[in-house]
Amino acid sequence: MSGTRTNTSLRPNLAVEVAGIAMKNPVMPASGTFGYGEEYAPFLDLNNLGAIVTKGLSLKPKAGNPTPRIAETTSGMLNAIGLQNVGIDVFIKHKMPFLRETNTPVIANFFGNTLDEYGEVARRLSEIPELAGVELNISCPNVKQGGIVFGTDPQAAHQVVRVVREQLDKPLIVKLTPNVTDITVIARAVEEAGADAISCINTLTGMSIDVRTRKPKIANRTGGLSGPAIRPIAVRLVHQVVQAVKVPVVGVGGIMCADDALEFLIVGASAVQVGTANFIDPTAMQTIIDGLENFCVAHNISDIRQLIGSLEL
Numbered sequence: 449m450s451g452t453r454t455n456t457s458l459r460p461n462l463a464v465e466v467a468g469i470a471m472k473n474p475v476m477p478a479s480g481t482f483g484y485g486e487e488y489a490p491f492l493d494l495n496n497l498g499a500i501v502t503k504g505l506s507l508k509p510k511a512g513n514p515t516p517r518i519a520e521t522t523s524g525m526l527n528a529i530g531l532q533n534v535g536i537d538v539f540i541k542h543k544m545p546f547l548r549e550t551n552t553p554v555i556a557n558f559f560g561n562t563l564d565e566y567g568e569v570a571r572r573l574s575e576i577p578e579l580a581g582v583e584l585n586i587s588c589p590n591v592k593q594g595g596i597v598f599g600t601d602p603q604a605a606h607q608v609v610r611v612v613r614e615q616l617d618k619p620l621i622v623k624l625t626p627n628v629t630d631i632t633v634i635a636r637a638v639e640e641a642g643a644d645a646i647s648c649i650n651t652l653t654g655m656s657i658d659v660r661t662r663k664p665k666i667a668n669r670t671g672g673l674s675g676p677a678i679r680p681i682a683v684r685l686v687h688q689v690v691q692a693v694k695v696p697v698v699g700v701g702g703i704m705c706a707d708d709a710l711e712f713l714i715v716g717a718s719a720v721q722v723g724t725a726n727f728i729d730p731t732a733m734q735t736i737i738d739g740l741e742n743f744c745v746a747h748n749i750s751d752i753r754q755l756i757g758s759l760e761l
């Protein structure tokens with residue numbers, strides 16, 4: 449054996465597994481902040497990521513909300529993009545060919561406006577062999593039931609996950625909304641309905657006003673708050689969810705650097721997603737992956753999984 453391999457063997461193991469999806473490291477983009485992957489290829493090597501998570505897909509293409517639909521806030525941003533996306537057909541025809549060339553697992557985020565639509569998109573996604581798994585966004589209103597948001601009602605959340613589970617033969621990650629009184633009730637409902645993992649959190653509903661015009665800063669009036677401002681809330685919610693369910697949890701919310709990602713791992717997240725940070729620095733995820741490795745080396749940790757759920761109380 450050549451002696452040149454010695455250094456490599458000292459590198460910590462960053463690999464994790466979420467819902468049966470093997471990842472080289474625990475870092476992946478948060479849906480909607482990384483396009484369909486290709487947009488970021490000029491900035492970082494997609495093969496270095498733990499997984500690629502796509503923009504939320506729907507049955508038909510969606511134009512999204514009127515502009516302005518993004519506003520910067522203190523330590524965060526508000527967005528009301530309105531789930532603009534190319535739709536499942538264009539995704540399969542024009543986005544998957546690029547994605548299937550990477551050796552990183554691809555996770556398709558998706559949503560629907562009715563139970564039937566959720567089921568139909570799940571069925572179509574099942575037909576894409578190269579998809580490693582899906583992430584179900586349940587932060588959407590059910591247009592057939594008075595606009596109740598699926599993810600804010602335990603019964604509706606259970607029902608939508610069950611419908612998707614029946615149509616899907618891939619690992620299913622269910623993404624929770626923080627806009628609820630007790631997230632653990634929803635987490636248990638989606639676990640019972642067949643979720644293989646849970647990601648949390650989606651954005652928190654917020655509002656911001658231009659005091660000179662006295663108008664909301666975004667045309668939709670309200671939007672989803674993301675970025676560092678929400679991180680302590682996200683860490684708390686992940687901490688609660690980890691204790692409520694047995695399935696793995698993916699932590700999302702305001703991660704800007706490796707230390708932020710570590711907070712989520714320590715409270716028990718098996719992996720993390722990076723969102724708003726990608727808009728500030730498109731290489732943020734690579735810096736975070738390198739930072740996690742450096743942290744492990746500095747603290748004599750041979751396997752990052754030793755950190756997961758290592759919270760001291």
Ligand SMILES: Cc1cc2nc3c(=O)[nH]c(=O)nc-3n(C[C@H](O)[C@H](O)[C@H](O)COP(=O)(O)O)c2cc1C
Nearest residue numbers: 478479480504585649650674675701702703723724
């Ligand atoms: C511009 C924008 C678009 C988003 N689109 C989606 C989406 O399509 N589906 C989804 O589940 N979450 C979406 N999200 C929520 C993010 O995936 C993430 O949960 C949230 O932004 C919190 O993480 P962050 O603070 O790191 O950005 C979006 C967020 C932003 C800022």
